[in-house]
Amino acid sequence: MSTLFDKQIEEIQTICKAIRLSGINACITEELMQAKEKRLSYEAFLLNILRYEQDRQNENGKQKRIRNAGFPKKMYLEELDQTYLSGDVQRKLSILSNLEFIKNGQNVILLGSTGTGKTHTATALGIKACMEGYKVLFTTVPLLITQLKECRSNKTLKAFENKFEKYDLVIADELGYISFDKEGAELLFTHISLRAGRKSTIITTNLSFDRWHEIFGDQVLTAAMIDRLTHKSYILDMSTSSYRIHETEKWLQNQM
Numbered sequence: 001m002s003t004l005f006d007k008q009i010e011e012i013q014t015i016c017k018a019i020r021l022s023g024i025n026a027c028i029t030e031e032l033m034q035a036k037e038k039r040l041s042y043e044a045f046l047l048n049i050l051r052y053e054q055d056r057q058n059e060n061g062k063q064k065r066i067r068n069a070g071f072p073k074k075m076y077l078e079e080l081d082q083t084y085l086s087g088d089v090q091r092k093l094s095i096l097s098n099l100e101f102i103k104n105g106q107n108v109i110l111l112g113s114t115g116t117g118k119t120h121t122a123t124a125l126g127i128k129a130c131m132e133g134y135k136v137l138f139t140t141v142p143l144l145i146t147q148l149k150e151c152r153s154n155k156t157l158k159a160f161e162n163k164f165e166k167y168d169l170v171i172a173d174e175l176g177y178i179s180f181d182k183e184g185a186e187l188l189f190t191h192i193s194l195r196a197g198r199k200s201t202i203i204t205t206n207l208s209f210d211r212w213h214e215i216f217g218d219q220v221l222t223a224a225m226i227d228r229l230t231h232k233s234y235i236l237d238m239s240t241s242s243y244r245i246h247e248t249e250k251w252l253q254n255q256m
Contacts (some may be wrong), residue, residue, distance in 0.1 A: 009028065009029055009032070012024075012025075012028055013025050013028065016028070021053055022056065023049075023052050023053035023054075023055070023056030023057065024049050024050075024052065024053045026052075026056075027049060027052045028049065031045065031048055031049050031052070032045075035048075061133075062130060062131045065130035065131075065133075065134075065135065065136065066127055066130045066131075068135075069126060069127075069130055069136040069137060069138050070137065070138045070139065071123050071126060071127065071138045072119075072123070072138070073123070074123075074127060075119075075120045075123040075124050075127065076124050076127060076128075077093070077097055077121075077124040077125070077128060079120075079124070080093075080117060080120055080121060080124060084117075085117070085238065086237070086238075088236075088237070089236045089237065089238055092234055092236050093121070093236070095234070096108060096125060096234060097125070097128065099125075099128065099129055099132055099134070101200055101234060102129055102134055102168055102169055102200045104200075104232075105195075105197055105198045105199055105200055106200055106232055106233055106234065107200060107201045107202070107203070107229050107230070107231075107232075107233035107234070108122075108125070108200070108201075108202040108203070108233060108234045108235075108236065109202075109203050109205070109229060109230065109233055109234070109235045109236065110122060110202065110203065110204040110205070110236050110238055111205055111206075111207075111208065111235065111236065111237050111238060111239065112206065112237065112238030112239045113206055113239060114206060116238040116239065117238055118173075118204040118205075118238055119173055119174075119204055121236075121238070122138075122171045122173060122202045122204050123138065123171070125169075125171075125202065126138055126169060126171050126202070129168065129169050134168035134169055135166070135167050135168050135169075136167060136168065136169045136170075136171065137164075137167045137169070137170045137171065138171045138173070139170070139171070139172060139173070140172070140173045140174045141172050141173065141174055141175045141177075141178075141188065142174065142177070142178045142180070144172060144188065144191075145180050145184040145187060145188055147160070148160070148184070148187040148188070148191065149183065149184065149187065152187070161191065161194060164191055164194065164195075165191075165194040165195055165198075165199065166199075167195075167199065168199060168200065169199070169200045169201070169202065170195065170199070170200070170201045170202070171201075171202045171204075172192075172201060172202070172203050172204075173204045174204060174205075174206075175203050175204065175205040175207070175212075175215070176205045176206045176207035176211070176212070176214075176215055177206060178215075179214065179215040179217070180215065180216075181217075182217065182218070185215075185216045185217060185218060185221055186221070188225075189216075189221055189224065189225050189228075192225065192228060192229065193228050196228045196229075196231070197231070197232075201229070203229060209226050209230075212225070212226060
């Protein structure tokens with residue numbers, strides 16, 4: 001036979017579910033029991049369950065921002081073996097890890113050949129930004145250009161622009177792996193320019209700046225793009241021996 005206490009708990013849980021307070025819903029029974037045992041005041045009990053709910057919502061918010069960002073996989077700065085990175089890159093990473101560059105609307109350019117840790121570094125900074133409450137988008141440059149062209153064709157480009165420029169951080173991976181036509185170059189330039197000086201963009205590229213004209217196909221547009229991106233930006237030259245090769249060698253050694 002249900003007691004009054006049981007009925008009250010059941011009603012509390014029903015209400016919590018209805019108004020989406022699942023943190024309180026999960027902890028209410030245990031917290032009530034502890035409150036009785038410890039003879040907590042009403043104020044202390046209420047504070048405890050509200051803290052529990054706040055922690056749950058904060059954690060859910062972090063995970064939602066990470067999911068919505070579209071990272072290809074989760075990578076963290078703590079997992080990045082900096083042994084094979086230059087001293088200059090290590091120094092700049094220690095500065096970037098505090099995320100002040102996002103507050104200041106500064107860009108980050110990661111230069112280096114395939115396998116030097118550019119995507120790992122960019123993703124790790126992006127995930128940390130999500131965990132600190134920033135809204136992040138991860139995309140590849142080819143995918144971004146495809147989306148821009150589709151939006152122009154569907155006459156939804158303005159809506160995309162409004163959304164794109166509001167991200168606190170945009171990570172555009174793989175600039176230089178695939179060349180694009182004049183329309184793609186102009187669309188990319190326009191949308192990167194929307195954010196210049198106000199919002200942060202991280203670009204990863206396998207090409208040095210003097211070769212960017214190979215993918216943009218226009219010297220003037222290339223110069224303008226480099227000028228927009230590099231103004232007050234952090235440039236990390238990660239052109240060391242392959243980070244992936246070192247990671248593979250380390251893994252193989254651990255298997256012996």
